[in-house]
Amino acid sequence: MSFIKPTTNSSPFATSTSWTNIAGASTYNQSWISVWTDAQNNTTATIDSGEAISMTSGQNTTNVSRYYYDNHNDYALSGHLYYTSGQSLSESSDEIICVDNAFLIYGADQMDSTVSRTHIIKVEP
Amino acid sequence: MTYLPTSVSNNTAIDIDSLTILKNSTTDISVSAGTVIPWGSAVQEYGTATYSVSSGVITLPSGYYYLVKSALGAYTSLGNLSASTISYQFYDTGASSYIGRRGWLAWQEYPKLSGGDEYALALIDASSASKTIDLRMLTVSHTGITVDSTAEQYIYAGYSRCEIYKWS
Numbered sequence: 001m002s003f004i005k006p007t008t009n010s011s012p013f014a015t016s017t018s019w020t021n022i023a024g025a026s027t028y029n030q031s032w033i034s035v036w037t038d039a040q041n042n043t044t045a046t047i048d049s050g051e052a053i054s055m056t057s058g059q060n061t062t063n064v065s066r067y068y069y070d071n072h073n074d075y076a077l078s079g080h081l082y083y084t085s086g087q088s089l090s091e092s093s094d095e096i097i098c099v100d101n102a103f104l105i106y107g108a109d110q111m112d113s114t115v116s117r118t119h120i121i122k123v124e125p
Numbered sequence: 126m127t128y129l130p131t132s133v134s135n136n137t138a139i140d141i142d143s144l145t146i147l148k149n150s151t152t153d154i155s156v157s158a159g160t161v162i163p164w165g166s167a168v169q170e171y172g173t174a175t176y177s178v179s180s181g182v183i184t185l186p187s188g189y190y191y192l193v194k195s196a197l198g199a200y201t202s203l204g205n206l207s208a209s210t211i212s213y214q215f216y217d218t219g220a221s222s223y224i225g226r227r228g229w230l231a232w233q234e235y236p237k238l239s240g241g242d243e244y245a246l247a248l249i250d251a252s253s254a255s256k257t258i259d260l261r262m263l264t265v266s267h268t269g270i271t272v273d274s275t276a277e278q279y280i281y282a283g284y285s286r287c288e289i290y291k292w293s
Contacts, residue, residue: 051171068283072170075283075284076148076149076286077168078282079282080283088232088282089201089202089206089276089277089278090200090274090276091199091200091201092196092199092282092283093197093283094243095196095243097146097286123141123144124171
């Protein structure tokens with residue numbers, strides 16, 4: 001049994017990538033993905049074909065907030081961005097998740113780029 | 126170690142058939158040790174799959190392998206903010222035993238002697254026979270903690286989910 005499928009370049013990591021909010025992409029193999037930041041400091045990524053699982057986990061620099069991917073805004077798909085001195089009586093996972101071909105994050109305008117990350121793992125060619 | 130030959134050109138890393146996310150069917154659940162989360166409707170994020178759920182018990186059909194991950198959303202009162210923790214784990218109702226690694230939620234990421242992250246997870250081999258599992262609370266630090274609360278500040282967090290990855 002294996003959870004990993006053969007790839008064209010012998011490394012499972014070659015088909016995953018990550019970015020930090022605002023700072024832009026940090027990636028091993030970026031040929032199949034584009035990443036940018038818009039005027040609202042939201043980060044968007046698109047892939048060249050197929051679909052991918054995207055998982056973002058983060059923390060805010062100030063204030064607490066619920067955040068989520070565009071078109072995947074169900075509370076069950078949302079995450080909780082806390083900050084270290086904040087007070088929040090409701091808590092949840094700080095990770096959001098979706099499967100799509102484009103990934104725009106809402107509610108993360110104060111995301112701390114030094115401790116936040118996204119994994120995008122392609123699941124469909 | 127997994128050997129990855131170069132002959133396949135599909136450019137995918139994970140060979141999953143589907144990703145289904147189950148939502149909690151109920152809000153404002155007052156939890157204690159042993160409480161089973163009553164999963165309900167599904168969000169189908171990738172592929173197609175249908176799971177039977179009864180009183181929180183999920184039936185995983187035979188012929189597949191599954192990775193199940195679950196993170197909860199919960200609320201505590203202000204007086205207990207710095208002392209609130211919960212943990213939860215998947216339970217094999219056929220074998221009557223806990224499976225996988227527990228998840229953990231601590232308010233304000235408050236430092237504790239034992240921690241972890243919010244995801245309970247388990248890898249399940251149902252290739253030859255179906256499995257029945259649920260997610261139940263292991264520990265609840267005190268009374269007054271509610272899962273998927275609609276009370277104060279709920280808009281700042283997500284709700285509970287159970288991610289089911291299926292592959293053959």
